[in-house]
Amino acid sequence: MFSKVISSVGTICFAFLFFIDHTKAEITHTVNENDTLWTIAMDHGVSVLDIKKENNKSTNAVTVGEQLTIPEGITPEEEELLARLVSAEAKGEPYAGKVAVATVVLNRVNSPEFPNSIKEVIYEVSPTGNPSFTPVQNGTINQPADKESKKAVKEALAFEGQGHGSLFFYNPEKATNHWIATRETTTIIGNHIFAR
Known part of the structure; x- marks a missing residue:
């Protein structure tokens, strides 16, 4: 009798955990009066395009009271890592430049030419044997991200898939690898040239 009770409790716990695990990615957002797809995407750290796709x-x-399914975004750890990279890499640059730096990382994740995760892209080693991003090489990526860089990451996530497809950026006054200058320029923001 006791073993049957234990077995039943175990089955119920397993079913509960199974249910929780498969529903955690789905979030529903009820549209409020001042909501736009942009503000909803910013609040949830996902792209406008992904929200549109998820909701056909x-x-x-959007209309007040509308129920939107919010797709799963990046993890808080990935978001923090990306914000630290932006903070270190784009220190002193305009806000738009910070958004553009975060966008380069997201574009690389989505490109077949680069690794498939934010962490792998950030810590990727170039063919010369050095980290692709200077803050990884000099350790400044380990410093806390500033508030503006965190906001820039949220904006880059919301904007994902709608830009020029930049995969690279560089400061022409500091760049030592002249190969980067052969890439097609997509935009110039502050001291950085963005390219694909």
Whole structure:
């Protein structure tokens, strides 16, 4: 009798854990009066395009009370790592430049030419044997991210998939690898040239 009770309790616990594990990625957002797809994407750290795709929306219009399924975004750890990279890499650059640096990392994750995760892209070693990003090489990536860089990451996540497809950025006054200058320039922000 006791073993049957233990077995039943174990089955119930397993079923509960199974249910929780498979529903954790789905979040529902009820549209409020001042919400836009942009603000919803910023709040949840996901792209506008992903929200539209998840909800079969062809426009950016939302209505008060509408229920939107929010797709799973990046982990808090990935978001923090990306913010630390942006903070170190784009220190002293305009806000738009910080967003663009974060966007380069996200574009690399989505490109077949680069690794498939934020962490792998950030810590990737170049063909010369050095880390691809200077803050990884000099250790400044380990310093806390500033508030503006954290906001820039949220904006880059919301904007994902809508930019120029930049995969690289460099400061022409500091770059030692002249190969980067052969890439197509997508935009110039502050001291950085962005390219693909």
